[in-house]
Amino acid sequence: MKILLISANTLRIPYPVYPLGLDYVAGSLDSRYQVKIVDLNDFSHPETLEAMIKEFSPDFAGISIRNIDNTDVLNCRSFLPEYQNLIRQVKTNSQAKIILGGSGFTIFPVEFMQALDADYGIVGEGERLAQLLDALEKKTDIKKILGVVTKEKTNIVYEPYSGAINRHFDPAGRHTNFYLSYGGMLNLQTKRGCPFQCSYCTYPHIEGSRMRFYPPQEIAKNARELQDAGAKYIFIIDSAFNASYDHSREVAEAFVKAKVSIPWGCFFVPTVPPADYFKRLAEAGLTHVEFGTESLSDTVLTNLHKPFKSENVFIAHKNALDAGLHVAHYFLLGGPGENKQTLQNTLAGIDSLGKAVFFFFCGVRIYPHTALYEIALREGQITADENILPPVFYRSPGISVEEIMKMVENKANGRVNWLIGAGEAKATRILPKLYRRGFTGPLWEYLIQ
Numbered sequence: 001m002k003i004l005l006i007s008a009n010t011l012r013i014p015y016p017v018y019p020l021g022l023d024y025v026a027g028s029l030d031s032r033y034q035v036k037i038v039d040l041n042d043f044s045h046p047e048t049l050e051a052m053i054k055e056f057s058p059d060f061a062g063i064s065i066r067n068i069d070n071t072d073v074l075n076c077r078s079f080l081p082e083y084q085n086l087i088r089q090v091k092t093n094s095q096a097k098i099i100l101g102g103s104g105f106t107i108f109p110v111e112f113m114q115a116l117d118a119d120y121g122i123v124g125e126g127e128r129l130a131q132l133l134d135a136l137e138k139k140t141d142i143k144k145i146l147g148v149v150t151k152e153k154t155n156i157v158y159e160p161y162s163g164a165i166n167r168h169f170d171p172a173g174r175h176t177n178f179y180l181s182y183g184g185m186l187n188l189q190t191k192r193g194c195p196f197q198c199s200y201c202t203y204p205h206i207e208g209s210r211m212r213f214y215p216p217q218e219i220a221k222n223a224r225e226l227q228d229a230g231a232k233y234i235f236i237i238d239s240a241f242n243a244s245y246d247h248s249r250e251v252a253e254a255f256v257k258a259k260v261s262i263p264w265g266c267f268f269v270p271t272v273p274p275a276d277y278f279k280r281l282a283e284a285g286l287t288h289v290e291f292g293t294e295s296l297s298d299t300v301l302t303n304l305h306k307p308f309k310s311e312n313v314f315i316a317h318k319n320a321l322d323a324g325l326h327v328a329h330y331f332l333l334g335g336p337g338e339n340k341q342t343l344q345n346t347l348a349g350i351d352s353l354g355k356a357v358f359f360f361f362c363g364v365r366i367y368p369h370t371a372l373y374e375i376a377l378r379e380g381q382i383t384a385d386e387n388i389l390p391p392v393f394y395r396s397p398g399i400s401v402e403e404i405m406k407m408v409e410n411k412a413n414g415r416v417n418w419l420i421g422a423g424e425a426k427a428t429r430i431l432p433k434l435y436r437r438g439f440t441g442p443l444w445e446y447l448i449q
C-alpha cells in the first residue's frame with residue numbers, strides 16, 4: 001500500500017519549520033507500506049506537485065495540518081483556503097483516501113473534517129495511523145481505535161498514545177535538504193506532554209498532560225544524526241524543556257557524551273532553576289533561551305494559571321544571562337484581569353529585566369478544551385455553538401487591544417528588541433536574506449541591545 005504524507009505548512013514566519021510530526025508518523029509504519037514524505041515548502045510550483053502525486057499514485061494521503069492561521073489579532077490570515085486547494089490537487093490527481101492529522105487538526109477536528117471533506121482523521125498522536133490503516137485493510141471496526149474521526153463519528157476520544165514511538169529521519173530526504181540550505185535548523189523532541197494547565201493553552205490537549213520522556217541517550221543519538229546530516233542548529237520543540245529539571249539536565253549530559261557540538265535552543269518556563277542549571281546546559285551547547293513569561297503582573301499570571309510568580313521570572317532571567325545565554329521573553333497581553341495598571345506593571349518590569357528580546361502578542365486566542373474557553377463562555381464573549389475556527393480573541397473588559405498596542409508601542413519607543421505582533425513584515429524582509437547569506441539559527445539574538 002502506498003502512503004503519501006504531506007506537510008501542508010508553507011508559513012515562513014518566523015522561519016520555515018521542519019515537519020517533525022511526519023517523521024514520527026512515518027516511523028510508526030512498517031515495511032508493508034511504501035511511504036513518501038512531501039513538504040509543500042519544497043514545491044513552489046503546483047504543476048510539479050500534481051505530477052508527483054500522479055506518478056506516486058497513493059492509496060492514502062495523510063495531510064498534516066499544523067497551523068490554523070497566523071494567530072495575529074490585527075492581521076489575521078487563515079490557511080484554510082490553501083488546505084482546500086491542496087485536497088483538490090490530491091483528489092484530482094489520485095484515488096487516494098484523505099486522512100487528516102496534526103496539531104491544528106487536533107484543536108478543531110470536526111470543523112476541518114467538514115471544511116476539507118476528508119475521509120478520516122486522527123486527533124493527537126499520529127502513531128495511531130498504523131492501527132487505522134491495518135483496520136481499513138482488514139475491514140475491521142475503525143470506531144474502536146482511539147482518536148479516529150470520520151464525518152459520521154464526531155464523539156472524539158482524546159487519549160495519549162501508549163505504544164512505541166520511533167522517529168524516521170532521512171538525512172538524504174529532499175525536504176531535509178531544504179531546511180539544511182535555508183537556515184540549517186532542524187528540530188528534536190525530548191518528551192511529550194505538559195504538566196501545567198495555563199488557562200489559554202492547547203498543548204496539554206494536543207500532547208497530554210502527563211510527561212512521557214524519551215531516554216536521554218536516544219535523544220542524544222538523534223541529535224548527532226541531525227548534526228551529522230549537516231544541521232547547524234537544533235530547536236528542541238518540547239512545550240517546556242525544563243518542565244522536568246532532572247530529565248532536561250540528563251539530556252544535556254547525554255549531548256556532551258555524544259559529542260553534540262552544534263548550538264541549540266528551546267522554550268522554558270521561568271520558574272526558579274536549580275543552582276548551575278543554565279550553566280550546565282550552556283556547557284552542553286544551549287545558546288538560546290525562550291521564556292514563556294506572558295506577564296509580569298501577578299494578578300494576570302494567576303488568572304492565566306501560570307506556574308510561577310513575577311519574582312521568579314527575574315531570577316530565571318538572571319541565571320540564564322549569567323550562564324552567557326541569549327534570552328527572549330514572550331508576552332501575551334490582554335488576558336482575563338488585564339487593565340492599564342497590570343500592563344504598566346509588566347512594562348515597567350521589562351525595563352528592569354534588561355538584556356533580552358521581547359516578543360509581544362496582543363489579544364489571547366480562545367481555543368476549545370481550555371479554561372479560557374469556559375471563562376469566555378461565562379462572560380458571554382462566545383456562545384456554545386459558535387464556530388471559533390475563524391479566530392476569536394478574548395477581550396479583557398479592563399482594556400482594549402488598541403489601548404494595549406498603543407501602550408506597548410509608546411514604551412517600546414522604536415527599540416528593535418521589542419517586537420510587537422507576529423513581526424511578520426520585518427521577518428519576511430530580513431530573515432530570508434540572512435539565511436541566503438549563510439546565517440543559521442533563530443537569529444533574534446542580533447536584536448539584543
Ligand code: B12
Nearest residue numbers: 011021062063064067068069101102103125126202235237
Ligand atoms: C515548537 C513549536 C513552534 C516552534 C517551531 C520550532 C521548530 N524549528 O520546529 C516555533 C516557535 C518556531 C513556532 C512558531 C509558530 N507556531 Co508553533 N508550536 C510549536 C509546538 C510547541 C510544537 C510543535 C511540534 O513540533 N510538535 C512535535 C511534533 C512531533 O508533533 P506534531 O507536529 O504535532 O505531530 C504529531 C501529531 O500532531 C500527529 N500528526 C502530525 N501530522 C500528521 C499527519 C497525519 C496524517 C496524522 C494522522 C497525524 C499527524 O502525529 C505527530 C506525532 O505524534 C506546537 C504546540 C504543540 N504542543 O503541539 C505549537 C503550534 C504548532 N504552533 C502554533 C502556531 C500558531 C505557530 C505560529 C503561527 C505562531 C506565530 N504567530 O508566529 C508560528 C508558525 C511557524 C511556522 N513557520 O509554521 C499552533 C498551531 C495551531 C494554530 N493555532 O494555528 C500550535 C499548535 C500552538 C497553539 N497555539 O495551539 N512553533
Ligand code: SF4
Nearest residue numbers: 194196198201203239
Ligand atoms: S503555556 Fe507552556 S507551561 Fe503552560 S500549559 Fe502551555 S505549554 Fe505548558
